Each structure stands twice: as C-alpha cells, then as structure tokens.
Amino acid sequence: MRALRHDRVRLVERGSPHSLPLMESGKILPGVRIIIANPETKGPVGDSHLGEIWVHSGQNASGYFSVYGDEALQSDHFSARLSFGDTHTVWARTGYLGFLRRTELTDASGERHDALYVVGALEEALELRGMRYHPIDIETSVSRTHKSISECAAFTWTNLLVVVVELDGSEHEALDLVPLVTNAVLEEHYLIVGVVVVVDTGVIPINSRGEKQRMHLRDGFLGDQLDPIYVAYNM
CATH class of the missing domain: 2.30.38.10 (Luciferase; Domain 3)
Structure with missing residues (x-):
C-alpha cells in the first residue's frame, strides 16, 4: 500500500x-x-x-x-x-x-x-499530503474494526478525510465506533480522519454493478441529507 x-x-x-x-x-x-x-x-x-x-x-x-x-x-x-x-x-x-x-x-x-x-x-482517488490514496484500502481497514460495521465509504471534504460507516446494530454502539475507526486509519495509513459519520444501513448508495457511489454520498454529506446517527469532528 x-x-x-x-x-x-x-x-x-x-x-x-x-x-x-x-x-x-x-x-x-x-x-x-x-x-x-x-x-x-x-x-x-x-x-x-x-x-x-x-x-x-x-x-x-x-x-x-x-x-x-x-x-x-x-x-x-x-x-x-x-x-x-x-x-x-x-x-x-x-x-x-x-x-x-x-x-x-x-x-x-x-x-x-x-x-x-x-x-x-x-x-475517486484521494489526494492527501501530496500522495494518492485509494478509498478501498481505507474502507477495508475500517470494515475490520467492528462486527457492527456493515459497510463504509471514504472521501475527502476540503483537505479532510471523511469516513461514513453503516451501523448494523444498536445506536448506543455509534460512539464506540469513532475511536476504532480513527485509530485503524491512523495506524494502517498514517492518516487523520477529519470526520466520522455513523449512519443506518442502506445509506451508502451502491449502483446496479455493486459499486459504491462515493461522489453521490459526498454530495449528500455536503447537503446535510444523510440523517446520521452520530457525527464526530476531529478538526
């Protein structure tokens, strides 16, 4: 990587x-x-x-x-x-x-x-710190952190890395996911996650070919349309 x-x-x-x-x-x-x-x-x-x-x-x-x-x-x-x-x-x-x-x-x-x-x-490639990162690498690391994460997607907003995770479990677990996500990305990719967004299952758009529509998700985030369970800012 x-x-x-x-x-x-x-x-x-x-x-x-x-x-x-x-x-x-x-x-x-x-x-x-x-x-x-x-x-x-x-x-x-x-x-x-x-x-x-x-x-x-x-x-x-x-x-x-x-x-x-x-x-x-x-x-x-x-x-x-x-x-x-x-x-x-x-x-x-x-x-x-x-x-x-x-x-x-x-x-x-x-x-x-x-x-x-x-x-x-x-x-969809992410340009951070002068280097190119691929969303799938970050998403793979995040998906392994907790069994309640059913899906996740990564994109950038200004110069911040945003990670959206779908929670397949009780809402009280949402806060527990934040440090797991940020630590995994920091340890494996040496990146600081600027925003962690915890949402319900099915929020991350996926097309008929099974591809994540990260840019559509980004538009929904910027338009405040995701109706998140929890949002954590590390700015």
Missing part, C-alpha cells in the same frame, strides 16, 4: 505487513490493446507503475449519442493519444487506475499472458 501511494506496484510475499491482495480482472482478449498511461502527462508508464487504463479495439466508441439525436462533441475520453511513443493510435480512456503484469498462467497456445489489474476509479 505504501508503494501505491506513489503510483508504484511492488510485489511482496503473501501476508507481508501493509500488503494488499489483488485479483486480476482477466485475460486481455485478441484484438484488444491496453496501455497504462499517466493521466496528467498522457505518457505511457512502466510495468511497475500505476496509471490510467487506456483501451484500443475495433469496438471502441467514437463518442456519446445525445437524446436530441445528434452526436455529442468528441470527448478526450474517446479520442485520446499518447504524448510520446505511439502517438498515432487512438485510445479510449476508461477513467480507472490499474496496471498490467505478465502472469504465470498460460493460454491455449501455452504462452503466458498479460493480466489487467483494476485498482479503482481515478475520480
């Missing part, structure tokens, strides 16, 4: 301190090219670096289709080009951070294949 904060991927032994198990998202299909690019410079990155996943294939879309029947303006997401290297190929930007790594698995021809690993959405 320390390497990921600097957008680097480092393999360690299973069970090593501060390690994170990742599962590959599958084999890259024939006719599909994937490159990992720096989202700011748009240049390709090395195998040991984390970056945005770009895709090129015959099935790539050319843009959005609006409800008015006209093609929307071409977006950089559909017609991205590398700033150096192969500058002619047109790529689609996925908006997800990940990396490629050659696996030990073989295909039908007996050759090893590259596997794609998806770490998280670029827009």
Whole structure:
C-alpha cells in the first residue's frame, strides 16, 4: 500500500505487513490493446507503475449519442493519444487506475499472458499530503474494526478525510465506533480522519454493478441529507 501511494506496484510475499491482495480482472482478449498511461502527462508508464487504463479495439466508441439525436462533441475520453511513443493510435480512456503484469498462467497456445489489474476509479482517488490514496484500502481497514460495521465509504471534504460507516446494530454502539475507526486509519495509513459519520444501513448508495457511489454520498454529506446517527469532528 505504501508503494501505491506513489503510483508504484511492488510485489511482496503473501501476508507481508501493509500488503494488499489483488485479483486480476482477466485475460486481455485478441484484438484488444491496453496501455497504462499517466493521466496528467498522457505518457505511457512502466510495468511497475500505476496509471490510467487506456483501451484500443475495433469496438471502441467514437463518442456519446445525445437524446436530441445528434452526436455529442468528441470527448478526450474517446479520442485520446499518447504524448510520446505511439502517438498515432487512438485510445479510449476508461477513467480507472490499474496496471498490467505478465502472469504465470498460460493460454491455449501455452504462452503466458498479460493480466489487467483494476485498482479503482481515478475520480475517486484521494489526494492527501501530496500522495494518492485509494478509498478501498481505507474502507477495508475500517470494515475490520467492528462486527457492527456493515459497510463504509471514504472521501475527502476540503483537505479532510471523511469516513461514513453503516451501523448494523444498536445506536448506543455509534460512539464506540469513532475511536476504532480513527485509530485503524491512523495506524494502517498514517492518516487523520477529519470526520466520522455513523449512519443506518442502506445509506451508502451502491449502483446496479455493486459499486459504491462515493461522489453521490459526498454530495449528500455536503447537503446535510444523510440523517446520521452520530457525527464526530476531529478538526
């Protein structure tokens, strides 16, 4: 996890301190090219670096289709080009951070294949203290702290880290969760939680694909729409 904060991927032994198990998202299909690019410079990155996943294939879309029947303006997401290297190929930007790594698995021809690993959405990555943190890492640490935490989500508000936890238990446990959450994040990620919000189960929005809608949750927090059980500020 320390390497990921600097957008680097480092393999360690299973069970090593501060390690994170990742599962590959599958084999890259024939006719599909994937490159990992720096989202700011748009240049390709090395195998040991984390970056945005770009895709090129015959099935790539050319843009959005609006409800008015006209093609929307071409977006950089559909017609991205590398700033150096192969500058002619047109790529689609996925908006997800990940990396490629050659696996030990073989295909039908007996050759090893590259596997794609998806770490998280670029827009949901947290920039704190000049380093990039991924919400899922913080949420995993928080979920382990107490059996009554059914779900949790992390996002930033100004320069503060906000953690929302769903309480699946009696409301008198809400106050007990605050020090558990703050201590876990401090010990495992060296971050201070600015706000802990304890809510009822089902408050954290999740879409049909099972993905947490952290930005919608953030909007609800800023709009005072969460109806929390308890809110603790550490400012």
